[in-house]
Amino acid sequence: MLNSLAPAPAVATLLRVHAPALHDLSLTVNRGEILTLLGTSPGSGASTALWLLGGFVRATSGRVSLGGRLMDATPPHDRRFGMVTRTLALFPHLDVAGHARFAPGVSGAQADAILQRLDLSAFARRRPQGLPAEIRFRIALARALATSPPLLLLEDPAVALPPAAAASIKALLRSIAAETGLAVLHASDDVNASYGFSDRIGVIQSGHLRQIGTPQELYDRPDSLAVAQTMGPLNRLNGRVIDCDDDLVRVRLAGGITVEARAVDPLEPGEACVVALRPERIAVAAVQAAEMGDGAVPARLVETVFAGDQTRLRFSIDIRGDSLPDVIVTRPSGAAPLRGATVCLAWQPHHAHAFRTASA
Amino acid sequence: MSRRILAGLLILIVLGLAQAVALTVPTALLLAKLGASGLEPMARAMLFGTAPIALAAAVAAAAVPGTLVALALWRLRYWGLTAGLLLAPVLMPIALLAPGAGPANLAIQLAGHASLGLGLGACCGLLGLLSVDRGVLRAAQCCRVSKLGAVRRVLLPLMAPGISAGLLLAAVASLATSLVQQIQGTPATLMALASLPGPVWLAAAGVTVLMCALSGAALVLLRSA
Numbered sequence: 012m013l014n015s016l017a018p019a020p021a022v023a024t025l026l027r028v029h030a031p032a033l034h035d036l037s038l039t040v041n042r043g044e045i046l047t048l049l050g051t052s053p054g055s056g057a058s059t060a061l062w063l064l065g066g067f068v069r070a071t072s073g074r075v076s077l078g079g080r081l082m083d084a085t086p087p088h089d090r091r092f093g094m095v096t097r098t099l100a101l102f103p104h105l106d107v108a109g110h111a112r113f114a115p116g117v118s119g120a121q122a123d124a125i126l127q128r129l130d131l132s133a134f135a136r137r138r139p140q141g142l143p144a145e146i147r148f149r150i151a152l153a154r155a156l157a158t159s160p161p162l163l164l165l166e167d168p169a170v171a172l173p174p175a176a177a178a179s180i181k182a183l184l185r186s187i188a189a190e191t192g193l194a195v196l197h198a199s200d201d202v203n204a205s206y207g208f209s210d211r212i213g214v215i216q217s218g219h220l221r222q223i224g225t226p227q228e229l230y231d232r233p234d235s236l237a238v239a240q241t242m243g244p245l246n247r248l249n250g251r252v253i254d255c256d257d258d259l260v261r262v263r264l265a266g267g268i269t270v271e272a273r274a275v276d277p278l279e280p281g282e283a284c285v286v287a288l289r290p291e292r293i294a295v296a297a298v299q300a301a302e303m304g305d306g307a308v309p310a311r312l313v314e315t316v317f318a319g320d321q322t323r324l325r326f327s328i329d330i331r332g333d334s335l336p337d338v339i340v341t342r343p344s345g346a347a348p349l350r351g352a353t354v355c356l357a358w359q360p361h362h363a364h365a366f367r368t369a370s371a
Numbered sequence: 372m373s374r375r376i377l378a379g380l381l382i383l384i385v386l387g388l389a390q391a392v393a394l395t396v397p398t399a400l401l402l403a404k405l406g407a408s409g410l411e412p413m414a415r416a417m418l419f420g421t422a423p424i425a426l427a428a429a430v431a432a433a434a435v436p437g438t439l440v441a442l443a444l445w446r447l448r449y450w451g452l453t454a455g456l457l458l459a460p461v462l463m464p465i466a467l468l469a470p471g472a473g474p475a476n477l478a479i480q481l482a483g484h485a486s487l488g489l490g491l492g493a494c495c496g497l498l499g500l501l502s503v504d505r506g507v508l509r510a511a512q513c514c515r516v517s518k519l520g521a522v523r524r525v526l527l528p529l530m531a532p533g534i535s536a537g538l539l540l541a542a543v544a545s546l547a548t549s550l551v552q553q554i555q556g557t558p559a560t561l562m563a564l565a566s567l568p569g570p571v572w573l574a575a576a577g578v579t580v581l582m583c584a585l586s587g588a589a590l591v592l593l594r595s596a
Contacts, residue, residue, distance in 0.1 A: 088512045088514075088518075089515075091515065092513060093513055096506050096509070096510070098504050098506050099506075100509065101507075102510075102511075102529075104525075104528045113511070113514050113524075115514075115515055116515075151510070155513060157514070
């Protein structure tokens with residue numbers, strides 16, 4: 012049944028965009044892959060890349076190529092991309108089946124197949140007005156996929172849908188991509204919406220592609236502080252490099268506390284740096300820091316916030332004569348130290364990332 | 372669906388009648404007060420001879436340029452003031468007050484009827500697009516439909532009810548204007564094919580433009596509210 016939806020075979024879809032808002036963005040989206048362009052802030056260029064590829068935004072300079080073929084002069088309807096935007100842009104005068112059959116050359120059987128695959132058969136004669144948001148999204152998807160495009164340009168469904176519906180749509184898209192080899196280029200500025208959906212994520216900041224990789228790579232081994240901050244919550248501790256050993260550095264924090272971290276940027280002894288730590292990577296031990304030895308940080312619990320499946324603990328660092336920002340630690344919900352308890356914080360050196368202060 | 376069309380038609384008929392009454396009753400009362408006589412048979416024949424032409428001009432203008440203007444206004448996004456100005460001939464049918472005599476007078480009258488049709492066609496056509504997502508053209512193009520094809524297959528069907536309403540309104544308004552001319556005309560003015568003096572016509576046109584500007588401003592304010 013799904014054969015009629017299968018896109019034309021393609022090993023990879025190479026997109027190359029160069030425009031003032033985007034600086035030489037080159038991407039390869041493999042068959043069946045979902046690649047997310049994650050913007051660090053509004054105006055970062057993630058959506059612009061989609062609009063440029065779709066042919067709806069004209070670059071004031073630069074070029075767009077697909078698989079080495081220049082696309083600048085190709086009108087949108089000849090680019091053969093499917094696209095689903097945030098607003099969905101459904102046609103009020105057509106019923107659901109009409110949307111699936113809208114593209115030229117789509118047969119009734121093909122339309123029926125896509126409606127069945129997207130669980131829309133029951134709504135075939137209904138118009139989109141008044142239907143639930145998730146069904147409306149599926150209608151837009153059916154319209155976009157009816158032509159079996161090799162690449163789907165997708166703006167974040169989470170913007171238009173409640174969380175449960177967005178999760179359902181993403182699961183559906185993942186299964187379609189796996190079954191048909193559909194490549195999906197997804198633009199989002201919500202990192203949580205990108206985890207679990209994307210095979211790879213490309214972080215875009217001010218039109219520059221900062222880093223691209225699997226979600227875990229970007230989360231655990233960010234190339235820059237900007238990427239680290241984009242991919243999830245972070246504790247930042249300022250310090251100065253004492254010495255370097257391969258990719259590890261020893262850093263003296265304020266108050267004379269010494270910690271170890273993975274050096275992301277090339278760092279020299281004496282250089283100012285930022286040590287970045289994920290909240291869930293920090294261990295909390297109810298012992299004195301002196302008992303733990305080098306790398307342990309004395310702290311005092313000042314706040315506990317229950318957040319459903321996890322608890323956020325805020326610690327102040329116990330040092331005299333100097334100041335360090337509070338450290339946030341997350342733990343699965345359950346027993347937590349009492350407020351005011353004196354504890355010791357510690358982490359594996361490779362879980363902390365040291366960045367040059369200038370790159371922050 | 373048919374119930375909606377019937378309701379729309381009913382509203383249009385009521386609006387058309389209301390407009391006809393609004394145009395004719397004050398004039399008829401004025402004529403009764405002044406003791407004006409009825410039309411000479413020849414003048415009546417001349418007027419009825421031009422009414423179908425005027426009607427055709429109004430309907431044709433509502434259908435084609437009206438649709439194009441509606442599309443342009445939708446694309447430009449800024450339609451309030453323009454729509455108000457386009458409706459100027461509805462508020463004060465300049466065709467009725469056309470100065471001059473002979474072919475020039477007839478040309479102005481026809482242009483007046485056409486402008487009436489254009490304004491109604493454009494504004495009614497635009498109404499069908501106001502709530503439409505502007506991304507529909509892009510969505511259609513992503514389905515391998517050209518831009519022109521997208522306009523034909525998406526926008527025109529959405530505008531169709533509005534355009535139909537515009538055509539009907541233009542026809543009713545044009546006939547109503549001709550009817551007013553018939554009632555208002557005196558043997559002296561009609562036989563000479565003359566109308567209001569130039570300065571009076573200019574003053575009326577000025578008031579019309581002012582009213583349209585005010586209505587346009589009101590539309591803009593309502594839209595931004």
